[in-house]
Amino acid sequence: MSLTQDLLARNxxxxxxxxxxxxxxxxWDNYKADMKLVNxxxxxxxxxxxxGTGLAGASAAATLAELGYQVDSFTFHDSPxxxxxxxxxxxxxxxxxYQGDGDSVHRLFYxxxxxxxxxxxxxxxxxxxxxxxxIIDQMVAQGVPFAREYGGLLDNRSFGGAQVSxxxxxxGQTGQQLLLGxxxxxxxxxxxxxxxxxxxxxFLDVVxxxxxxxxxxxxDLVTGEIESHAAHAVxxxxxGYGNVFFLSTNAMSCNVTAAWRAHRKGALFANPCYTQxxxxxIPQSDEFQSKLTLMSESLRNDGRVWVPKxxxxxxxxxxxxxxxxxxxxxxxxxxxxxxxxxxxxxxxAKRLVDKGQGVGPLKNGVYLDFNxxxxxxxxxxxxERYGNLFEMYERIAGENPYDMPMRIYPAxxxxxxxxxxxxxxxxxxxGLYAAGEANFSDHGANRxxxxxxxxxxxxxxxxxxxxxxxxxxxxxxxxxPGVDHPEFKKAEQAAxxxxxxxxxxxxxxxxxxxxxELGKIIWDRCGMERDEQGLKQALSDLPALHEEFKTDLNxxxxxxxxxxxLEKAGRVDxxxxxxxxxxxxxxxxxxxCGTHFRTEHQTDEGEAKRDDENYCHVSxxxxxxxxxxxxxxxxPLEFEAIHLATRSYK
Amino acid sequence: xxxxxxxxxxxxxxxxGPTSKGTFETYNVEEISxxxxxxxxxxYLNERLIGEGETAIVFDHDCREGICGTCSLMINxxxxxxxxxxxxxxxxxxxxSDGDNIVIEPFRAEAFPIIRDLMVDRSKFDRVIESGGFxxxxxxxxxDANLIAIPKPVSDAAMDSAQCIxxxxxxxxxxNGAANLFTGAKVAHLNRLPQGQPERFKRVEAMVETMxxxxxSCTNHGECEGACPKxxxxxxxALLNKDYRKAKFxxxxxxxx
Ligand SMILES: Cc1cc2nc3c(=O)[nH]c(=O)nc-3n(C[C@H](O)[C@H](O)[C@H](O)COP(=O)(O)OP(=O)(O)OC[C@H]3O[C@@H](n4cnc5c(N)ncnc54)[C@H](O)[C@@H]3O)c2cc1C
Ligand code: SF4
Ligand code: FES
Numbered sequence: 001m002s003l004t005q006d007l008l009a010r011n012x013x014x015x016x017x018x019x020x021x022x023x024x025x026x027x028w029d030n031y032k033a034d035m036k037l038v039n040x041x042x043x044x045x046x047x048x049x050x051x052g053t054g055l056a057g058a059s060a061a062a063t064l065a066e067l068g069y070q071v072d073s074f075t076f077h078d079s080p081x082x083x084x085x086x087x088x089x090x091x092x093x094x095x096x097x098y099q100g101d102g103d104s105v106h107r108l109f110y111x112x113x114x115x116x117x118x119x120x121x122x123x124x125x126x127x128x129x130x131x132x133x134x135i136i137d138q139m140v141a142q143g144v145p146f147a148r149e150y151g152g153l154l155d156n157r158s159f160g161g162a163q164v165s166x167x168x169x170x171x172g173q174t175g176q177q178l179l180l181g182x183x184x185x186x187x188x189x190x191x192x193x194x195x196x197x198x199x200x201x202x203f204l205d206v207v208x209x210x211x212x213x214x215x216x217x218x219x220d221l222v223t224g225e226i227e228s229h230a231a232h233a234v235x236x237x238x239x240g241y242g243n244v245f246f247l248s249t250n251a252m253s254c255n256v257t258a259a260w261r262a263h264r265k266g267a268l269f270a271n272p273c274y275t276q277x278x279x280x281x282i283p284q285s286d287e288f289q290s291k292l293t294l295m296s297e298s299l300r301n302d303g304r305v306w307v308p309k310x311x312x313x314x315x316x317x318x319x320x321x322x323x324x325x326x327x328x329x330x331x332x333x334x335x336x337x338x339x340x341x342x343x344x345x346x347x348x349a350k351r352l353v354d355k356g357q358g359v360g361p362l363k364n365g366v367y368l369d370f371n372x373x374x375x376x377x378x379x380x381x382x383x384e385r386y387g388n389l390f391e392m393y394e395r396i397a398g399e400n401p402y403d404m405p406m407r408i409y410p411a412x413x414x415x416x417x418x419x420x421x422x423x424x425x426x427x428x429x430x431g432l433y434a435a436g437e438a439n440f441s442d443h444g445a446n447r448x449x450x451x452x453x454x455x456x457x458x459x460x461x462x463x464x465x466x467x468x469x470x471x472x473x474x475x476x477x478x479x480x481p482g483v484d485h486p487e488f489k490k491a492e493q494a495a496x497x498x499x500x501x502x503x504x505x506x507x508x509x510x511x512x513x514x515x516x517e518l519g520k521i522i523w524d525r526c527g528m529e530r531d532e533q534g535l536k537q538a539l540s541d542l543p544a545l546h547e548e549f550k551t552d553l554n555x556x557x558x559x560x561x562x563x564x565x566l567e568k569a570g571r572v573d574x575x576x577x578x579x580x581x582x583x584x585x586x587x588x589x590x591x592x593c594g595t596h597f598r599t600e601h602q603t604d605e606g607e608a609k610r611d612d613e614n615y616c617h618v619s620x621x622x623x624x625x626x627x628x629x630x631x632x633x634x635x636p637l638e639f640e641a642i643h644l645a646t647r648s649y650k
Numbered sequence: 651x652x653x654x655x656x657x658x659x660x661x662x663x664x665x666x667g668p669t670s671k672g673t674f675e676t677y678n679v680e681e682i683s684x685x686x687x688x689x690x691x692x693x694y695l696n697e698r699l700i701g702e703g704e705t706a707i708v709f710d711h712d713c714r715e716g717i718c719g720t721c722s723l724m725i726n727x728x729x730x731x732x733x734x735x736x737x738x739x740x741x742x743x744x745x746x747s748d749g750d751n752i753v754i755e756p757f758r759a760e761a762f763p764i765i766r767d768l769m770v771d772r773s774k775f776d777r778v779i780e781s782g783g784f785x786x787x788x789x790x791x792x793x794d795a796n797l798i799a800i801p802k803p804v805s806d807a808a809m810d811s812a813q814c815i816x817x818x819x820x821x822x823x824x825x826n827g828a829a830n831l832f833t834g835a836k837v838a839h840l841n842r843l844p845q846g847q848p849e850r851f852k853r854v855e856a857m858v859e860t861m862x863x864x865x866x867s868c869t870n871h872g873e874c875e876g877a878c879p880k881x882x883x884x885x886x887x888a889l890l891n892k893d894y895r896k897a898k899f900x901x902x903x904x905x906x907x
Binding site (some may be wrong): 059062063066077078079080081082084086087096098134136137138139140141142143145146147148149150151152153154170171173176177180183184185187188190191197199222251252253285286288289290291293392395396398461462465508510512513554555556557561562563564565 | 666667682683685686687689690691693694696697699700701703704705706708710711712713714715716717718719720736740742744765766769771772773775776779780781783784785786787788789790791792793794795796799800801802805806808809812813815816839840843845846
């Protein structure tokens with residue numbers, strides 16, 4: 001018996017992925033043909049809470065309101081437009097085949113499954129590829145100024161992990177333009193009264209009554225007030241947890257609190273150890289650094305990655321002769337070259353830096369060089385393509401990439417793991433949904449560039465508005481628990497106690513101090529490469545540091561007014577617990593796949609070695625009462641449309 | 651390699667709540683790396699304050715790469731500080747020298763009440779967008795994206811104004827607290843595009859009227875353009891005015907009918 005089967009027999013939670021019948025091409029149509037509908041007049045009798053206003057949350061809230069549902073939208077930001085999606089630079093994929101280079105829904109589906117190293121659910125990925133084409137239509141109709149050719153048609157670029165040009169972009173600000181599109185659609189609904197917006201309001205807990213999601217508990221960040229909201233369904237579109245590493249490309253306020261608190265209420269957390277390290281970030285420059293900046297991966301279209309062959313090289317980049325340079329991605333992966341998948345390029349960079357071949361004052365980077373393309377196409381073309389990225393680099397690093405190659409190094413960027421959801425994007429708690437980066441669903445063990453924006457918008461625009469109706473239809477006419485239900489009161493009190501608890505410790509260390517220390521442990525032990533010994537070490541260091549957090553935390557100020565230190569304390573507490581689960585997950589997955597690289601499991605050439613016999617499954621963890629004793633549940637993955645094959649970028 | 655900046659004197663605005671009386675407090679930062687960003691310098695100061703049992707200085711920030719529009723601050727009287735074309739989070743300590751005095755205040759404008767310390771409420775911007783800053787395109791019915799070819803210069807011009815990050819520096823820099831650059835940027839983005847034409851005049855009318863309800867009037871000082879981290883040109887205000895006049899003319903005709 002394989003390990004998957006063995007574990008399956010020991011599941012503590014019944015996992016039903018609700019994959020529709022039919023061939024892969026027909027599943028979504030079959031689902032839509034069979035699903036239950038709520039008639040237009042009845043939709044306003046249902047209230048849906050959407051937490052988060054990023055691409056996933058804003059698009060879901062706006063679309064649900066257009067359909068007629070009453071929507072309450074929550075964000076801890078001051079405006080929905082600030083969500084972290086705003087920072088995405090490079091682009092969004094769609095199988096439009098506008099370039100006539102052989103793209104198709106099937107090819108995008110195939111690339112995504114393969115890119116995810118065969119650890120995602122085929123049916124969800126295929127639906128994603130199908131609706132990708134609608135996303136572009138929708139966003140253009142809303143006025144997103146995507147880049148265009150001189151003839152006025154949409155332009156595309158290619159991205160890592162694909163051999164076709166299917167990425168749509170708006171200069172280096174694709175996320176900004178897409179989010180503003182979704183935000184404007186949301187704003188229209190707010191103006192029309194279809195959506196009530198609760199800004200500067202932080203979700204703290206989901207309330208369940210008789211096993212169903214009944215609403216949420218929130219904290220008004222300005223007044224400190226803790227209160228409840230009841231609804232027929234709750235959507236968490238609260239983003240990823242990349243900030244568990246402390247230093248990451250995520251915005252400062254990104255955190256895992258929403259997903260984690262839902263997890264503690266019974267929602268399964270899937271594949272927490274699948275975290276993506278992005279190959280092209282600006283290396284850390286000093287110890288004050290609070291976050292790292294990403295340079296869009298699109299730069300790899302035209303930039304060539306190299307390091308000096310000699311670790312003791314002292315010459316500046318442009319004086320190093322061609323013969324003394326190692327263009328290692330082109331050498332190791334001839335057919336993808338500088339566009340090899342993210343995890344593959346990240347590890348290659350790490351190995352060279354570890355060997356002492358790193359560049360820059362701290363020898364902690366590799367070169368990304370544009371000299372060849374500037375010579376070939378001219379400075380103007382390069383400026384047109386990457387002008388604002390070059391400017392951004394110069395502002396931060398103080399060097400001009402037209403003359404000096406950029407220095408880049410991998411950093412935490414995206415998290416594939418997240419709340420376990422079924423085909424309907426529903427968690428195992430009925431009535432509770434997760435969308436966008438907050439769920440685990442589409443990217444397996446590794447996400448391809450330009451596919452997160454696609455997934456966020458697919459979930460919010462084209463999936464949830466259908467699947468939520470299927471769940472709500474049978475609830476018509478039933479009364480739901482109100483906020484005076486004892487479960488709400490209990491959850492409110494628990495939240496108050498928790499935040500008062502932080503204030504009462506009166507220790508000596510700030511939440512940021514703990515976050516930094518926690519981040520170091522996770523980066524060292526559960527970062528780009530992992531091994532048994534390191535993970536075990538982390539599983540003993542983390543609880544010890546968490547104990548210190550509980551006894552030596554220092555939060556100044558009070559709970560009844562705006563207090564950013566207190567907000568941070570709650571978020572760091574959750575990161576600790578998540579960190580333990582990440583390490584446990586990484587330890588239990590005794591194979592390498594995608595971004596999860598266990599040094600014990602690699603080929604002779606240093607590539608990830610999967611074990612499909614024993615690990616071709618989703619690991620979905622159930623909260624077991626404390627952070628160190630979760631229960632493992634597995635969902636076996638079956639590959640019917642795509643042949644399970646070794647992922648190779650050679 | 652990094653050098654350090656020494657002996658900074660910071661005068662920072664502290665205010666407990668919207669109705670409390672605020673005051674400047676003085677803090678010294680003895681040494682900070684010139685590689686640090688301005689906000690990292692404030693983080694560092696906050697760490698120290700927390701260690702001393704004081705409450706941390708409240709300020710808004712998030713992406714720290716100049717795109718989310720969350721950060722603000724008047725630094726020595728300038729919105730987003732001394733650099734041009736960048737937000738406060740993109741300002742580095744290398745722009746300062748040993749012994750500098752730095753005055754740090756919130757964005758001040760009637761439409762932006764102070765929430766606490768350096769944090770202000772800019773939600774009136776959202777009200778302006780809600781009134782008309784969108785194209786009505788409900789999910790589902792959109793035609794193929796390449797159906798309408800849009801000339802590249804048109805699309806590029808729309809993109810130039812679409813880059814506004816909604817930070818509010820234009821309002822803070824304006825002696826009248828006007829929001830014409832912000833509103834103009836959105837109108838110029840949508841009204842330039844073919845998709846934006848059907849609602850062109852309705853949009854500008856609704857947005858200008860909401861803007862006038864909350865913000866001061868524009869008397870062409872031009873301070874906004876200089877403060878804008880995205881260097882949005884005052885040309886968008888001309889476009890806003892032109893479309894607004896046309897809209898008013900069109901609705902007068904409607905009334906007469
Ligand atoms: C620098 C950078 C560049 C990127 N570039 C690309 C790219 O080019 N292409 C691509 O496809 N992907 C890219 N990504 C990834 C992509 O941007 C994200 O995965 C995606 O935008 C996530 O969208 P989301 O809607 O799931 O969440 P987010 O946009 O993160 O939104 C989360 C929302 O939830 C709210 N929220 C969270 N917790 C709470 C709580 N407890 N209470 C209340 N509200 C809460 C927040 O206020 C926010 O509104 C990039 C990511 C980074 C970091
Ligand atoms: S116009 Fe410029 S200054 Fe005004 S909100 Fe937009 S980006 Fe900020
Ligand atoms: S923090 Fe996002 S623009 Fe400054």
